[in-house]
Amino acid sequence: MRIAIDAMGGDFAPREIVKGAVEAARGLSGIEKLYLVGDEAAVQAELSKYGKKPECIEILHASEVIGMDESPALALRRKKDSSIMQAVNLVKTGEADAIFSAGSTGAAVAASTLRLRTLDVVDRPAIATVLPSLDHPFVLLDAGATTDCTAAMLVEFAAMGDIYAKKILNIQKPTVGLLSIGGEDAKGSKFTKEAFQLLESSPLNFIGNVESHDLFEGKVDVAVCDGFVGNVVLKTSESVSHAMGQWLKEAFSSSLVRKVGAGILKMSGAFSEIKEKVDPEAYGGAPLLGVKGVCIIGHGSSSSYAVYNAIRVAGTAIEQKLNHLIEEEINVIFDGNEQSE
Template identity: 50%
Template sequence: MRIAVDAMGGDHAPEEIIKGTLIAAEKNPDVQLILVGQKERILPFFTGAKPKNISLYEATEVIAMDEHPANAVRKKKDSSIVVATRLVKLGEADAVVSAGSTGAQMASALLGLGRIKGIERPAIATVLPTPEGGKLILDVGANMDATPEQLSQYALMGNIYAEKILRIPNPRIGLLNVGSEEGKGNDLTQKAYGLLKGAPLNFIGNVEGRDVPYGRADVVVCEGFVGNILLKTAEGLAGVLFQQIKEKITSNMVRKLGALAVKPGLKEIAQMMDYAEYGGAPLLGVNGISIICHGSSNAKAILNAIRVAQECMKIQLIEQIREDLPK
């Protein structure tokens, strides 16, 4: 297996990206890891001998988070994400991992790898931590709008990912809507409901926003506009709650003493809700494995994203999607 890692992408690049890659190299000696980026910024982080299963591939340009994705990808042909994706296209790598601009990664994948035949638009799949384990939401931002047919395609791809990667048998597929009853929602969700009901899936019907954190559905399907708002609202709410809990249980000496008793439990909850545990998720629907990581990914998240890339290759994710699409 050969995995191209965008060393320049992310809020903590290149340091945390390199740290995560080094840990992955040690844990997986048979996997070849290709760090793509500016060598003069990468090399200082190798204090000792470079592991034999890590190589460097020069890319002189970097796409910033605030640049227009499609324009940047077209203009910066030698940017780290474009070069890393090109390695997959040329067969010199089997997957690409990046914590950089999501839009740039999507544009690179669409322009460089193309779509799987039968998939109209790719979807960004994100794992959301819940008390029942990680659940999949898609799309969370690849496309602001979608057709009923595209939502049905998202569900088929999400089903494969949940079953093969998240190891959820017979995943429950839910359609995000304003009510649980059939017939609720707008024209898009009403038409999508009919398609999903007739699809070879374990479709459980509509799920509301409040159902998502409880893990009522294993795969939640929605258009990117709604999915992105749902994801960022969940992230913000979790951050505020943990901040408030920390402030309130340490506000005086009596509460601090009580906090010692609940600290182990709080640590377990924090670990369960940590996005770094899941690392990243693939851009489903493109003709190659492209793993998208959180922009603030640390070494642990990169390590787990590389693990996800390996798992996608092992199960031949692209081939699985092709086989399961309606002929």
């Protein structure tokens, strides 16, 4: 497998990106090529920290970077030599099979969608994020690629999430739920009611409406929603767990007695156990499903560990021929039905 890495994308780029790539080159099997796309001097400087360069790593110079706060569409037009666009180009020309970027999500989505196009059976792409629940991890999609959705798009998202849960999370017959604001079938917005009907008549293992607490209690394997709502769920869950972490820190250090209690828990590994559970880095980035080629999007704060895991997931997606399976599944679902626009 050959993976193009946006070496300049992310809060800790290029340092953590390069480090993660070196670790993947040394620790994962089956890697033919890892392209580090970005400022050659900066990437080389990082790379030189790790001794002999792994043979599969190759630097590809790109003179520009798209910032987190830039308008993706505008930035892609203005910065023709951006690291994300050059990484995507490697997939377009067939030199790479997958892209990874921890930079601007909007830019990664726009570059992949514009340059690679969506699969013929898919109208719009969706970001599939894996989140922890009390019971087992679940896939939430769309987590932010397609903000304004039609109900039919949600069925496509559900099919893509189903395949992802099967092949990446190894769930045999994933349950699919529609994220809504009431367990009952009749509840929700006009949009979710329409999507409910379509999902119910699909061959997917659809269990009906699910609410946020169902997600985090592990009631469902795949939860579908539009990209606006999914992004809100993702960011709310991150913010609340961050805030709770802060409150714990404050409360546990506000007196000597508390410091002693917290010290005992820390020594026993209790905190790292919880951190591991809520740590998104273990899941290795979120794939943008529905584009031709594999595109894995990392969190802005990705560490080398997250980069390593993202490269691993990209490899699995390539090996498992995820896109081929998505095409097959969606063809079955819409077989004989006219696909709505």
